[in-house]
Amino acid sequence: MTTLSTIGAGNIGFNVAKAAVQAGYDVVLSNSRGPETLADKVAELGERARAATVEEAAAAGDMVLVAVPLHAIDQVPGDALVGKIVIDANNYYPQRDERIQALDTNALTTSELVQAHLKAARIVKAFNHIYAAQIPTDGQPAGSDGRRALAVAGDDAEAKARVVEFLDTLGFDAVDLGPLSESWRIERDTPGYGPRMTAAELADVTAGTERIKQL
Ligand SMILES: NC(=O)c1ccc[n+]([C@@H]2O[C@H](COP(=O)([O-])OP(=O)(O)OC[C@H]3O[C@@H](n4cnc5c(N)ncnc54)[C@H](OP(=O)(O)O)[C@@H]3O)[C@@H](O)[C@H]2O)c1
Structure with missing residues (x-):
């Protein structure tokens, strides 16, 4: 992989792009208002953006x-996005997103909802449980003591493996939660959501997590 694109260039989009540039990738940012509104962010990221x-x-x-x-x-x-590997960093905040019945009833995980909309994309959940600003700062070389881990989930094994490799180049271990249907283990308000953890810690915590009742 050489180019990471972002749809959304706010806290998460920009900081993943920043980490990707640091790791030697080219990045293409996009938002709802058009490329001309992203000039300052592109300038901050430099030649690769x-x-x-x-x-x-x-x-x-x-x-x-x-x-x-x-x-x-x-x-x-x-x-x-047909056939594309799509990293889903999104979370459900009812006060921001309004109530979504399929999520309130736990009929779907957030990532399953994203997959239902982006039907032919190869969705992999990642980056949803780390504060955006920590993405360019918390990475460490593979094998470092206490290396931070991020959770991934996805139904497409090859897409997930590619995202795990990408995380590694950004400086993070990965913990595979399984398919998108299991990604509730790292959704908002779960014990793994937010704190820095190693792979062993995150695997342990997510395995023991109970599903949050949204309503
Ligand atoms: N902030 C965090 O630390 C964090 C951590 C993990 C996960 N997340 C999740 O990541 C997602 C993004 O959060 P954020 O904090 O990055 O939000 P944000 O700073 O508000 O940025 C949102 C971005 O999405 C763009 N956008 C909105 N509607 C769009 C559309 N229809 N088409 C294309 N781009 C669109 C906005 O562009 P315009 O400004 O042009 O509208 C903006 O660039 C959320 O689901 C959030 O819960 C956030």
């Missing part, structure tokens, strides 16, 4: 990070 429309960014990325408020997921164009 550019901005584009959502459709152009989707086409350019070997992987595409989707990091938007969940209520905007319906506006992300599924047609532009």
Whole structure:
């Protein structure tokens, strides 16, 4: 992989892009207001970064990070992401996103909802449980004592393996939670959501997590 694109260039989109640039990737940022509104962020990221429309960014990325408020997921164009490895960093905050019945009833995980919208994308959940600003600062070389781990989940094994490799190049171990249906183990308000943990700690905590009742 050489190019990471982002749909959403806010806290998460920008900080994953920053970490990717540090690791030697090219990045393409996009948002809802258009590439001209991203000039300052592109300048901050330097030569490896550019901005584009959502459709152009989707086409350019070997992987595409989707990091938007969940209520905007319906506006992300599924047609532009057919066959793409899509990293889903999104979380459900009812006070921001309004109530979504399928999530309130635990009929779906957040990532299953994203997959239902982006039908032909290869969704891998990652980066949803780390504070955005820590993404470019917390990475360490493989094998470092106390290396931080991030959870991944996905139904496409090859896509998930590629995202695990990407995380490694950014300086993080990975803990595989299994398919998207198991990704509730790292959703908002779970014990693994937020704190820094090693792979052993995160695996232990997520295995013992009980599903949150949303309502
Ligand atoms: N902040 C964190 O530390 C953190 C950590 C983990 C996960 N998350 C999750 O990651 C997601 C993004 O959070 P954030 O903090 O990065 O949000 P944010 O700072 O508010 O940024 C949201 C980004 O999404 C873009 N956007 C909104 N609607 C769009 C659309 N229809 N098409 C394309 N881009 C669109 C916005 O662009 P415009 O400004 O042009 O509208 C903006 O660049 C959320 O689901 C959040 O829960 C956040």
